[in-house]
Amino acid sequence: MKDPVDVLIIGAGASSAAVAWSLAETKMHILCLEQGDWMKPSEYPSTARDWEARQLNDFHHSPNRRARDTDYPINDADSPIKIANFNGVGGGTVLYAGHFPRFHPSDFRVRTLDGVADDWPIDHATLEPFYAENDRMMGVSGLAGDPAYPPHEPMMPPLPLGKAGATLARGLNKLGWHWWPSDSAIASVDYEGRAKCINLGHCTSGCAQGAKASTDITYWPAAIRAGVELRTRCRVREITTNEHGMASGVIYYDANGIEHFQPAEVVILACNAIGTARILLNSASARFPNGLANSSGLVGKNLMFHPYARIVGYFDETLDGYRGPGNCIWSQEFYETDRSRGFVRGYTFEFSRGQGPVMAAVHGMQIGRLPWGTEHHRAYRRLFCHRTGMVAICEDLPDEHNMVTLDPVLKDTNGIPAPKITYRLSENSRRMLDHAVARASEILRAAGAQDLWSEAPIPDGGWHLMGTARMGIDPARSVVNEWGRGHDVKNLFIVDGSIFVTSAGVNPTRTIQALALYIADNIKQRLATLFD
Amino acid sequence: MLSADQSRSLRCLAEMMIPASAEYGMPSAGDDVILGDILQSLGRDTDHVIAVLQTLDAMSAGRFADLDPGRREALAARLRETGGEALMCLTRIILQCYYRDDRVMRSLGMEARPPFPKGFEVEQGDWSLLDPVRARPKLYRDAG
Numbered sequence: 001m002k003d004p005v006d007v008l009i010i011g012a013g014a015s016s017a018a019v020a021w022s023l024a025e026t027k028m029h030i031l032c033l034e035q036g037d038w039m040k041p042s043e044y045p046s047t048a049r050d051w052e053a054r055q056l057n058d059f060h061h062s063p064n065r066r067a068r069d070t071d072y073p074i075n076d077a078d079s080p081i082k083i084a085n086f087n088g089v090g091g092g093t094v095l096y097a098g099h100f101p102r103f104h105p106s107d108f109r110v111r112t113l114d115g116v117a118d119d120w121p122i123d124h125a126t127l128e129p130f131y132a133e134n135d136r137m138m139g140v141s142g143l144a145g146d147p148a149y150p151p152h153e154p155m156m157p158p159l160p161l162g163k164a165g166a167t168l169a170r171g172l173n174k175l176g177w178h179w180w181p182s183d184s185a186i187a188s189v190d191y192e193g194r195a196k197c198i199n200l201g202h203c204t205s206g207c208a209q210g211a212k213a214s215t216d217i218t219y220w221p222a223a224i225r226a227g228v229e230l231r232t233r234c235r236v237r238e239i240t241t242n243e244h245g246m247a248s249g250v251i252y253y254d255a256n257g258i259e260h261f262q263p264a265e266v267v268i269l270a271c272n273a274i275g276t277a278r279i280l281l282n283s284a285s286a287r288f289p290n291g292l293a294n295s296s297g298l299v300g301k302n303l304m305f306h307p308y309a310r311i312v313g314y315f316d317e318t319l320d321g322y323r324g325p326g327n328c329i330w331s332q333e334f335y336e337t338d339r340s341r342g343f344v345r346g347y348t349f350e351f352s353r354g355q356g357p358v359m360a361a362v363h364g365m366q367i368g369r370l371p372w373g374t375e376h377h378r379a380y381r382r383l384f385c386h387r388t389g390m391v392a393i394c395e396d397l398p399d400e401h402n403m404v405t406l407d408p409v410l411k412d413t414n415g416i417p418a419p420k421i422t423y424r425l426s427e428n429s430r431r432m433l434d435h436a437v438a439r440a441s442e443i444l445r446a447a448g449a450q451d452l453w454s455e456a457p458i459p460d461g462g463w464h465l466m467g468t469a470r471m472g473i474d475p476a477r478s479v480v481n482e483w484g485r486g487h488d489v490k491n492l493f494i495v496d497g498s499i500f501v502t503s504a505g506v507n508p509t510r511t512i513q514a515l516a517l518y519i520a521d522n523i524k525q526r527l528a529t530l531f532d
Numbered sequence: 533m534l535s536a537d538q539s540r541s542l543r544c545l546a547e548m549m550i551p552a553s554a555e556y557g558m559p560s561a562g563d564d565v566i567l568g569d570i571l572q573s574l575g576r577d578t579d580h581v582i583a584v585l586q587t588l589d590a591m592s593a594g595r596f597a598d599l600d601p602g603r604r605e606a607l608a609a610r611l612r613e614t615g616g617e618a619l620m621c622l623t624r625i626i627l628q629c630y631y632r633d634d635r636v637m638r639s640l641g642m643e644a645r646p647p648f649p650k651g652f653e654v655e656q657g658d659w660s661l662l663d664p665v666r667a668r669p670k671l672y673r674d675a676g
Contacts (some may be wrong), residue, residue: 046647050573053628055576056646067576105675113673141661148671169661178671180662197649208648322642323652336673357631357640363625372612377553384640429670 001261005229008264010236010279012036014509016270017219017291017494019135022520024226024245025172026527032228033252033262036070036088037234039216043207051202052358059205062460063087070233072412072419074274076462079423081305083462085272090160090216092272093509096463097203097326098185098212098287099350100140101506102131102149102514106336110397110502114337114344117397118474119480120501124150130514130521134300138213138513148332156188157477159197162320164353164388165328171447177333182350185213185325185509192218199324201356212325234260238283239267239292239492246531247292247492253414266491266530270516273465273498277404280417280469288453293469293486297515298479300405302398302467303421304503307429309456311440312389313370313449314382319516321385328353331390334439335505341433345395346504347470349440353388359382367453373416389444391458392436393431395505396466399405404468425457433457446467464508469498483526484519490531495519533578534571540586540597545588548608548627557639561630569629577625580618587611587618634658 007023009016012034020032020469045054056065061084063071068338070156083202086095105124108115135155135187140152158181160280161169165181170419172179186203189193197211210217224230233255240261268275271318277300283292291299331349355363364370364383371379433456441452472478474485480499499506504511523530534542541560547562559566574581588596591607611619630636634644643650 044648047649048630049647050628051646052632053573056624056628106671106673110676145666147665147668150672160654160662161659162654163657166657166661168658173661173664176664178665178668180665198649200647200652202647209651209652320654322647324654332671336671357637357642358628361627361631365623366620366625372549372608374551374553376550377556381556381640494612515632 001263004249004263004265005029006264007031007266007268008033008262009268009270011091011271011275012089012220012230012252013270013272014093014215014497015512016091016190017215017223018137018513018516019270019495019520021137021219021223021226021230022517023523024223024228024450025229026524030228031067031264032230033064033234033250034089034230037166038089039206041206041208041210044208046200046205046208049091052356055205055240059095061086061204061463062428063479069413070208072114073155073410074415074418075407075410079421079461079462080425081307081423081457081462082181082460083274083421083465084460089220089230090103091294092463093214094206094216095204096509099327099507100138100183100510101183101330102152102183103347103506103511104335107148107502107504108413110345113313114358116344117502118472121471122348122494125515127511127518129169130347130517131510133517134510134513138218139187139194140183141186141188143181143338144179145270148335152183153182156191159184159186159188159325159327162324162328163318167317167319167447168351168388168390168443169329172331174446175442177329177331177443179202182327182330184325186327187211187213197325201322201324203325203327235279235412235414235416236279237277237414239287241287241292245287245489247489250496257414266493268493268495273468274404274419274498276494276496276498277468278457282407282417288488293479293492295377295487295488296476296479298470300403300468301400302470303402303404303423304396304398304425304467304500305462306396306432306459306464306505307394307425307460308515309392309394309433309436309453309454310389310439310458311392311437311444312384312387312452313444313447314451315388315449316386316486318385319354319388322356324353326352334435338495339414344427345397345505347392347436348395349387349390349392349436351390355387356386357384360387371411390440392433392440393505393507394432394436396429396503397426398467398470398502399426464497464503466497466500466503466508469494470501471499472501484515493519493523534582535593537597538582539571541585541588541595542570544597544604545608546570547625548604549623550630551594559633559635561626565661566629566633569633570625573625573629577621580621581625584611585619601607
């Protein structure tokens, strides 16, 4: 048996890095177990000529397509939206675009303001100092003064508007609709030892420049310098409990498939809303027959994505194409509830630039714009560097029928039961997607697009995973309390997107990390009475 | 690994998809260098590619590559009507190898290099476009 540690964190992604760094000042023995590897930026796709091809293979956002040794399979056949993730130090931040919006104050009061779902047990003001602390650690570019948000000050200038951003902005201005440079976790100037963005155009398969704030280059080096131990290639099977119903440690497999028991005084789950629910359900025992921390029956339930719409237009003029970070500007014209639109809650438009030469061809052929034969070349030149557009990120309301369970057949390479996803798109989401496609089409036409194309929902757009171990004050209606501690197991904490009560209509990483810092702060403040 | 006959069929299919263009100075996707790249890039999709080529041979009642061009065109059109994941994989591999070829990239006005370490230039743009948005009242709701 290994020596016990004070705090054991499972997963080394966005939330784990933040909680580990924050707790390091306690000088407790903190150990993080990560099933993946450290990344090597010098080997990221953008360093070689097959940079676009690898995004469709070993850097694909679907774990089922990527199928690295460090991935686990996910049965998402019963969902119109397929799962995207990454397993390794940095987790999903290795592949994310770095869009970095905060929640709105109203996002924490959904029941009170709009009569749907539930309010969060905390509010925007509670998270505000942790948003700020997280911003300093990750580094945020943007522009103060966005009328869609309470005041906050990004520490770096915005990413360039470029030809695409300016074209879209003119369209939005014609309509009189809101837009603003996106808050981005991408360094627009040198920041804390990270070099500034050089417009590689390939943020979503790892940033070779190190300008994008993935936690393997932000929080983790600081946490490790402060004494946190991080072990890679350690895949946790289950959390064990003792005769008092407290977590006693974890059983995990190393890179050689050897089983180990790691005892711990405190266990923190940080594996995203799929991985965390999977481990809790795989930790069933005689005392916890329905899975650990699951007396509410809500572990795995209320899975939320953000249903996405993608709307693009082809323009006569040459745009940015393959140049520049995907992030550009956003619009929250349709974010807050307006019932006259036929749905509650809302969505954010995030505008993108263009595509590389391969993706322009692949997608052009998939959507019927690029023929075989002699006309191929002429058609391609109408597509390449002439496309831009946006996605709409729609708020997904919680529904207990949308869930993560354990697949009865599918297992990972260690024989651990894999997660199975059951998900249906709600009528509210469908209406929101339709609204977004219609409004986006107006924007693109106003901007001068000649040819439009859209899809909704984006089938492989399950990037944002939330809600499967929600936080709340009532143990019958939530899995963890208002500061992330398990209702049933008082030395078990959850810090990832599982604990979201609602999803808002923005990318969740900034809020996930602010929540992790908030929970770490609560742990530090309550050390003497942590298990009471 | 494809057989010699399967490689011949793949070359025919690639040339039909993207023929050479004198107008744009572009090679065909069946060009020796590009085909070599395609054959080395099948990887995890090899089974899908072989399945497509076997289907074409079955439709040909022989070797697809041995048919006359008119007949090949007709069969390829039928194949595309059927579609499917395997054909999508094969198409993607041809495209990903074609559009990273040095000659093709240069013809498109690109430098034949990966993005890193040189990167690319993107203009800042006209930030005065934000002026009307700056003048708007706040959009977010206070939540109490």
